[in-house]
Amino acid sequence: MKLLVTGGAGFIGSAVIRHIIHNTKDEVINLDKLTYAGNLESLAEVSDSERYAFEQVDICNRAEVDRVLAQHKPDAIMHLAAESHVDRSIDGPAEFIETNIVGTYTLLDATRSYWNTLPEAKKTAFRFHHISTDEVYGDLPHPSEKTNVEEHLFTEQTPYAPSSPYSASKASSDHLVRAWHRTYGLPVLITNCSNNYGPYHFPEKLIPLMILNALEGKPLPVYGKGDQIRDWLFVEDHARALYKVVTEGKVGETYNIGGHNEKQNIEVVNTLCDILQELRPQENSYRSLVITVTDRPGHDRRYAIDASKIENELGWAPEETFETGIRKTVQWYLDNLDWCQRVQDGSYQRERLGAAE
Template sequence: MKILVTGGAGFIGSAVCHHIIRKTNDSVINFDKLTYAGNTTSLAEIESDPRYHFIHGDICDQPSVARVLSDFQPDHVMHLAAETHVDRSIDGPATFIQTNMVGTYVLLEAIRAYWNVLDHARKSNFRFHHISTDEVYGSLGRDGLFSEDTAYAPNSPYSASKAGSDHLVRAWHRTYGLPTIISNGSNNYGPRQFPEKLIPLMILNALNGKPLPIYGNGKNVRDWLFVEDHARALHLITTQGVPGEKYNVGGNAERTNLQVVQTLCGILDELLETSPHRPHARLITFVADRPGHDQRYAVDTTKIRHELGWEPSVTFEDGLSRTARWYLDHASWWRDIG
């Protein structure tokens, strides 16, 4: 099968491309605008594989989307292209509305035109998988989990733009019959993540003896999902999921932000025995909280576990150690994008 991946040079997108090439017999067409968070270096290990193709393009550019669909004739589309950083959405929401909502609309319309003229067999087997976030559900209290039936209540410009794109995808399925699937993932971490995100930011700051800034009191809770586990889930949903359905994907690893950073500091203390900044936990600094900061996210993964047989395979501690080691071993990657 040929799978078109939008945003395949980003963090999760590159993990998806690696998974497809290394773990399946499918081919992948990576369609990416290469914004600040897109990095073709993340794909250097697979770029020479004949099953991998990179196309520089913008999902907001309908002729470019139509052209890549026509030229490569994908069997499935995995839509990961998005602006994702909450802090950036607070400072400049317009880009998030344009990419996440308008871009998804343009993509849906181009795909609908492409899908409508496929032969019966290909039309029946085609899937459009929209990859979203658990942030669309809002904030949880101390108890409970987000299920696929949880009402949407986004609280940041980022999550609102993703909620809007989710609704568009659902509407195109209900109105036009387009075979769409939506997945909502929890907080991802792992190799090749842009250093504005919590875990890589803490790693690089610790290496340089800089403060490790934590919002508020550090008690905000997230469910952490290793990116390679997520990539495996996303391919499974695309190829075996049911059109019109939603699937929550989580790591079953709830941690406060403070716990995450403290655990990471312990890992770095072991890996960097000669560092003058040990113990790294002394670098932890509490800063003014983010506006509208959601208290807790946690997802119920019962559906994907029972229906598709997926569950996370990497523990948080192992995944965090693997992530730290990757950044220590790949300084050229993050120095080039700094």
């Protein structure tokens, strides 16, 4: 196959491309605008492959998207290009509307035009795989509410109830993808994933932010009480799942992808502190750096995914536990501090975002 991956220089997109080049015989075209969170260093280990090509293109640029499709003639598209940080969406929602909604519309309509030119066999085999988030579902009952939380998980039938500008823009894009399937017959697939973590994660996100702050002796700011619960998914497990869906998934279906690792944010931060104390010991405990700060507006209390559909129908399950994945992640950051410094230079210095003051 020849796969077009949008947002392939980002955190999840680069993991997908590394997986494809290392583990399959497929070709990949990486289409990426290279915003602050996109970095080609994340693909250095595969960039010399004859099966890899890069196109610096904004998905909102219809003429350029048309050119890439006509030139490379992909057999499938994996659409990961998105603005994805909730805190940034609170400070500046316009970019999220532009990229996540208008960009997805532009890509869908360009894809439909391209798809209609394909010979019948290729048209039937073609796939448009839209990668989304569990945040479109809103939040779930929290243990503090004294409910049986095990009974409350996101399924593929959970109604949408997004809370932030980010999740609302992703919900909108999901609806567009389904509409292009229902109205135009475009063969689509949708996946909604839980919180990813792992190597090459831009340092605005919780885990890399805490690791880097801790190493520099800076405060480790935890929102509110730190009791917000997330289901954590190792990015390389996610990459395997996405490839499984685009190659074996049933057209028109949605698949939820989760890591089976519900953790409170404060648990995650304390785990990071303990691993750092073991691997990079210091006199004062890293836990002493933890502080609580004002919660962000509209903060969802709990996410948790029922991933039984993808497990039962496609045979995918995560290989990493949270304990093994988080240790690999911390070690990667310790070994790649130069990368962390380079991707932050001039764009982000780990300041607070999303306070909405």
